[in-house]
Amino acid sequence: AQTVTQSQPEMSVQEAETVTLSCTYDTSENNYYLFWYKQPPSRQMILVIRQEAYKQQNATENRFSVNFQKAAKSFSLKISDSQLGDTAMYFCAFIERGGSQGNLIFGKGTKLSVKP
């Protein structure tokens, strides 16, 4: 069965510093997508970044970047120059590419607190 594991239930970082959130996954598939979602307190879920497994280049979106290690089945999120608005729950997710009736599988989440 496909699984997604986020081993850090909670993390904190000082404003302006860099933090890395970990995510590992287990699959026998070769083609899939990986995602990081952000859920701020009492605010709507946002898709932060997406990675296509067949692309070796790591995805980046402004201050957010990923370290995708396909062989190790690792997909970590790096947040640079952390801001107070980055305080949120972060979810890692996986779905296989193509086919039908695919399941989008989420990790349990990491609660990130950015401290002033």
Place this chain on the structure above:
Amino acid sequence: KAGVTQTPRYLIKTRGQQVTLSCSPISGHRSVSWYQQTPGQGLQFLFEYFSETQRNKGNFPGRFSGRQFSNSRSEMNVSTLELGDSALYLCASSPTGIAANEQYFGPGTRLTVT
């Protein structure tokens, strides 16, 4: 553009009843997906509809069903409610699907089953 809207925002139901939740996607988006979020089970994917057809599906019992209309609005129905169905139900819309790099979430419907 208006964002994703969900109605109602809050709902209280009794065990054994059924409930229907509604999601209106961003104009032009053909994909609507549904999620259940609980403190115990976390965030789980229910299903995705694209152009009125269910395209992807999570591991939920048949009590959970959905449909999508020709205007892309989607409804989710839960029959024979159980206490464990109490959750925040989120929907998201996308131009092309849940694997796309454009996904927009609604504020959610908070369902309480007593």
